[in-house]
Amino acid sequence: MSIPGIRLEPATLPPACEALRAEVRAFIADELAAGRFTPACDNWLGGFDPDFSRRLAARGWLGMTLPREYGGHGRTALERYVVNEELLAAGAPVAAHWVGDRQTGPSLLRYGTEEQKRYFLPKLAAAEVFFAIGMSEPGSGSDLASVRTRGERVDGGWEVTGTKLWTSNAHRADWFFVLCRTEPLGEDRHAGLSQFIVDLKSPGISIRPVPILTGAHHFNEVVMERVFVPDSRVLGQIGQGWQQVTSELAFERSGPERFMSTFPVLQEFLRVAGTDPDPHTAQAIGELAAELWSLRRMSLSVAAALQRGEAPDVAAALVKDLGTRFESEVFERVRLLVETAPSLHARRRLDQLLAQAILHSPGFTLRGGTNEILRGVVARALGLR
Numbered sequence: 001m002s003i004p005g006i007r008l009e010p011a012t013l014p015p016a017c018e019a020l021r022a023e024v025r026a027f028i029a030d031e032l033a034a035g036r037f038t039p040a041c042d043n044w045l046g047g048f049d050p051d052f053s054r055r056l057a058a059r060g061w062l063g064m065t066l067p068r069e070y071g072g073h074g075r076t077a078l079e080r081y082v083v084n085e086e087l088l089a090a091g092a093p094v095a096a097h098w099v100g101d102r103q104t105g106p107s108l109l110r111y112g113t114e115e116q117k118r119y120f121l122p123k124l125a126a127a128e129v130f131f132a133i134g135m136s137e138p139g140s141g142s143d144l145a146s147v148r149t150r151g152e153r154v155d156g157g158w159e160v161t162g163t164k165l166w167t168s169n170a171h172r173a174d175w176f177f178v179l180c181r182t183e184p185l186g187e188d189r190h191a192g193l194s195q196f197i198v199d200l201k202s203p204g205i206s207i208r209p210v211p212i213l214t215g216a217h218h219f220n221e222v223v224m225e226r227v228f229v230p231d232s233r234v235l236g237q238i239g240q241g242w243q244q245v246t247s248e249l250a251f252e253r254s255g256p257e258r259f260m261s262t263f264p265v266l267q268e269f270l271r272v273a274g275t276d277p278d279p280h281t282a283q284a285i286g287e288l289a290a291e292l293w294s295l296r297r298m299s300l301s302v303a304a305a306l307q308r309g310e311a312p313d314v315a316a317a318l319v320k321d322l323g324t325r326f327e328s329e330v331f332e333r334v335r336l337l338v339e340t341a342p343s344l345h346a347r348r349r350l351d352q353l354l355a356q357a358i359l360h361s362p363g364f365t366l367r368g369g370t371n372e373i374l375r376g377v378v379a380r381a382l383g384l385r
Contacts, residue, residue, distance in 0.1 A: 039091030048092025063125025071122025259323030
């Protein structure tokens with residue numbers, strides 16, 4: 001499928017991917033049988049389990065697309081896609097490694113120095129270090145060009161001052177990429193931005209929890225007061241932060257996590273509906289399945305484009321916009337079709353999952369860029385604005 005400004009070339013999974021899928025399913029079955037995790041909605045954000053991540057790493061399922069010389073496994077983006085798709089379908093606790101594996105690793109591989117790559121990438125692939133994202137700020141969420149965090153040149157490096165908001169799992173992560181302004185704001189808002197690799201244990205950093213509706217602590221406000229960052233921890237080129245961030249967002253916005261956060265609800269709904277649902281339920285199941293399959297094909301197309309070395313940022317924005325709306329559509333339709341009293345403490349599994357989905361849903365269309373901003377990205381590519 002191709003429309004002006006957006007390319008979504010069909011992607012086909014080779015036989016090796018299906019063999020890998022069987023391996024992942026067997027691993028998940030063993031994990032569930034051993035009681036090592038409980039499936040949950042949105043567990044790629046809330047399921048922070050370093051031990052689970054290390055068990056994946058031991059099987060070669062982290063850092064899959066990184067070169068072997070940097071501790072990776074030299075596998076394809078489509079193979080990585082299959083692993084993540086199965087983990088998300090199972091509601092597995094993958095939050096610990098998710099950011100590092102999804103975007104930090106590829107960004108370091110593309111923009112990092114040789115020293116940075118050799119230091120960080122093997123640790124990422126082994127689940128020995130975990131990363132967060134330092135992009136959004138108070139008043140500068142999806143409008144990243146308006147960030148006010150500043151980096152000032154000092155002897156041997158930079159001092160960073162500012163506040164980052166909605167920083168997922170910063171209280172548990174080891175490092176984060178920080179986007180900040182290193183030159184005064186001029187006519188070109190996208191110029192003068194840079195990225196730093198910042199140790200979250202650095203002096204001058206304070207991390208404050210921002211609880212979600214369940215009361216769980218995933219999001220944070222990270223305040224930096226003259227945090228020193230050595231020159232060796234500059235990512236890429238000073239002043240090229242905008243170009244780096246936009247390429248990074250293609251990894252962040254297009255994966256299966258953008259439409260599978262509520263997949264456990266759909267799966268449990270199918271079990272409850274049984275093999276002979278009433279006509280209204282059967283119609284809803286068919287419509288949701290068709291939409292899910294379409295989003296999956298789109299997301300696979302972006303993964304294949306990334307494999308080819310392309311930067312499909314507009315296609316990724318489209319997947320994220322449509323996918324996050326679908327995530328909410330799943331639970332909205334399900335709760336209209338079944339008698340339910342959603343509660344985190346309900347006895348019935350479907351009621352628990354619905355409660356998780358509903359309480360997590362305000363973040364679906366915000367994280368990774370609000371849908372309004374993403375529609376602007378797509379409209380601009382189509383020449384509509």
